[in-house]
Amino acid sequence: MIRIEDVGKRFGEGENLFEALKSITLEVEEGECVILSGISGSGKSTLLSLIAALDRPSSGKIVVEGELVSKLPDLHASAYRAKTIGVIFQHFNLIESLSVEENVIVPLINSGLDMPAIRKMAEQSMQRASILHKASQDVASLSGGEKQRCAIARALVHDPKVILCDEPTANLDRENSLRFIETIQKLHQAGKTIVVATHDPLFEALPFESRVIHMADGMIGKHGE
Amino acid sequence: MNEILLSSEVIVYLLSEAVLYLLLFIAAIATLGILKGWNFDRFTKRQFDLENRSYLVMSIIFFVLGLKMLLLPYFAYTIDALSLLVPGAMCAAGVIDANDYGSPLLLLKIIILFLSGLWLGINRLDLEEKHYPYMKLKSWFYLLLFVLLSVEMVLDILYFSHIETTNPVSCCSVIFGEIGGNSLPFGLDIPKLLILFYLLYALLVLMLFTGHYLVRIAASLFFAMIAYYSVVYFFGTYIYELPTHRCPFCMLQAEYHYVGYLLWGVLFSGTFLAIESAVMEGIFGRDALKLKKISIGLLTLFVLLCSSYVGLYYLKNGVLL
Numbered sequence: 001m002i003r004i005e006d007v008g009k010r011f012g013e014g015e016n017l018f019e020a021l022k023s024i025t026l027e028v029e030e031g032e033c034v035i036l037s038g039i040s041g042s043g044k045s046t047l048l049s050l051i052a053a054l055d056r057p058s059s060g061k062i063v064v065e066g067e068l069v070s071k072l073p074d075l076h077a078s079a080y081r082a083k084t085i086g087v088i089f090q091h092f093n094l095i096e097s098l099s100v101e102e103n104v105i106v107p108l109i110n111s112g113l114d115m116p117a118i119r120k121m122a123e124q125s126m127q128r129a130s131i132l133h134k135a136s137q138d139v140a141s142l143s144g145g146e147k148q149r150c151a152i153a154r155a156l157v158h159d160p161k162v163i164l165c166d167e168p169t170a171n172l173d174r175e176n177s178l179r180f181i182e183t184i185q186k187l188h189q190a191g192k193t194i195v196v197a198t199h200d201p202l203f204e205a206l207p208f209e210s211r212v213i214h215m216a217d218g219m220i221g222k223h224g225e
Numbered sequence: 226m227n228e229i230l231l232s233s234e235v236i237v238y239l240l241s242e243a244v245l246y247l248l249l250f251i252a253a254i255a256t257l258g259i260l261k262g263w264n265f266d267r268f269t270k271r272q273f274d275l276e277n278r279s280y281l282v283m284s285i286i287f288f289v290l291g292l293k294m295l296l297l298p299y300f301a302y303t304i305d306a307l308s309l310l311v312p313g314a315m316c317a318a319g320v321i322d323a324n325d326y327g328s329p330l331l332l333l334k335i336i337i338l339f340l341s342g343l344w345l346g347i348n349r350l351d352l353e354e355k356h357y358p359y360m361k362l363k364s365w366f367y368l369l370l371f372v373l374l375s376v377e378m379v380l381d382i383l384y385f386s387h388i389e390t391t392n393p394v395s396c397c398s399v400i401f402g403e404i405g406g407n408s409l410p411f412g413l414d415i416p417k418l419l420i421l422f423y424l425l426y427a428l429l430v431l432m433l434f435t436g437h438y439l440v441r442i443a444a445s446l447f448f449a450m451i452a453y454y455s456v457v458y459f460f461g462t463y464i465y466e467l468p469t470h471r472c473p474f475c476m477l478q479a480e481y482h483y484v485g486y487l488l489w490g491v492l493f494s495g496t497f498l499a500i501e502s503a504v505m506e507g508i509f510g511r512d513a514l515k516l517k518k519i520s521i522g523l524l525t526l527f528v529l530l531c532s533s534y535v536g537l538y539y540l541k542n543g544v545l546l
Contacts, residue, residue: 005268006268008270010270056273056276056277057273058270058273058274059268059269059270059273060268061268068355070268071265071268071273071276071355071356072355073280073352073355073357074280075352075353076355
């Protein structure tokens with residue numbers, strides 16, 4: 001479960017002050033799929049980065065799976081992400097010089113698991129994201145859709161309870177976007193809590209139960225089922 | 226300006242100290258602000274700003290105190306180098322006693338070294354937790370430390386600016402020699418001092434696992450004191466291979482392969498870790514087995530190093546000094 005209470009995020013000071021988020025309050029139930037929709041600059045990605053503890057809010061409280069993440073010191077934020085969160089980025093954020101399997105293994109480097117166990121988890125995750133057949137291939141040589149699937153495998157490798165997707169289909173064609181939605185549907189059916197920040201209209205009417213939340217100017221606008 | 230202040234070692238030392246002090250001063254001002262507004266239970270912009278600022282400030286203090294620890298051996302090197310400029314001085318012992326500020330400064334530096342180590346330990350504990358439980362404690366502790374660091378800065382300047390290069394000074398042969406009778410504490414003689422040295426070492430190792438933390442701290446400090454006298458009045462004479470040469474500083478010189486840095490470094494580190502392990506267990510209720518193991522390792526190395534000089538001398542010459 002994700003609980004966001006009166007969260008604000010400001011950048012800069014004085015004349016340069018920019019309020020990316022203004023007093024956001026939101027609850028996402030366990031296993032729910034929430035779509036944050038809105039134009040660029042509406043605060044969707046900022047909100048995702050706060051939930052992922054990639055950044056800290058300027059005010060307010062964020063609790064994810066019982067963990068007060070809005071105040072986590074850096075060291076603990078990394079541990080929280082490694083345990084609870086899987087993030088799929090718009091630009092994939094893969095390491096181009098590594099193979100698909102090596103990229104998928106990266107989040108498990110500090111897990112304390114032995115290599116055979118890590119490889120097994122990576123294999124399962126690649127299977128789930130339908131990228132196992134490209135395991136040994138360098139990421140640089142993959143297509144956009146394949147990179148996306150590699151990013152999904154990496155996000156799922158540690159079996160996180162919460163999956164955050166930041167503009168996941170912005171760099172994909174329609175066919176790959178639909179395939180991504182199918183993957184999201186499977187994850188939703190598996191009980192994962194999913195939050196997607198997107199302005200892609202495909203997410204406005206998903207073929208499974210989801211909640212669309214519109215954001216504008218750093219605030220939550222109208223809600224819709 | 227006198228020769229001392231123009232020597233390259235002193236310029237480097239004082240400039241480094243001044244730059245680090247400036248950072249510590251800024252950190253002290255920021256720490257006051259943190260203490261004034263800190264309330265972890267609040268979710269206001271002010272509290273978030275303070276948390277972000279505290280991370281930066283504590284990182285600055287962490288790095289500066291770490292660098293200050295490295296500056297202590299450089300201070301020893303500097304005063305040793307100055308013995309070439311001060312008439313009568315053959316090593317740092319003469320230079321440190323060249324005026325009234327030297328000895329208090331050295332003592333203060335050692336106290337600050339130990340307190341800095343404790344601050345770093347508390348800071349580590351705080352970083353291990355998610356809700357900064359020791360933020361206020363380590364902030365107040367830092368402010369206390371900052372007062373001492375300020376006194377140290379003033380003493381640094383007074384000391385180096387008041388070393389005369391025209392007046393001859395007494396050096397180790399006079400300060401630590403036979404003149405003036407027995408300088409050992411508690412009426413000890415050398416055999417009793419050595420018995421106490423080895424006995425205290427064994428007792429300290431034993432107590433690390435069984436004793437009350439306050440007794441352990443006292444025992445560690447007592448051992449450090451007895452170890453100091455043992456090195457100066459007995460083991461040092463085997464390092465110098467001269468029964469009348471009693472000096473804690475000459476062993477810092479190249480002639481003795483800089484063994485003093487190792488010897489004093491190992492003694493201070495081992496003693497400090499024994500104290501820190503006691504504090505961590507007794508006050509903070511933490512497991513300190515690793516600290517205790519390292520402490521025992523260092524103190525054992527110290528005892529073996531000291532003893533080896535006596536043993537090697539005996540093997541080489543067939544007699545003791």
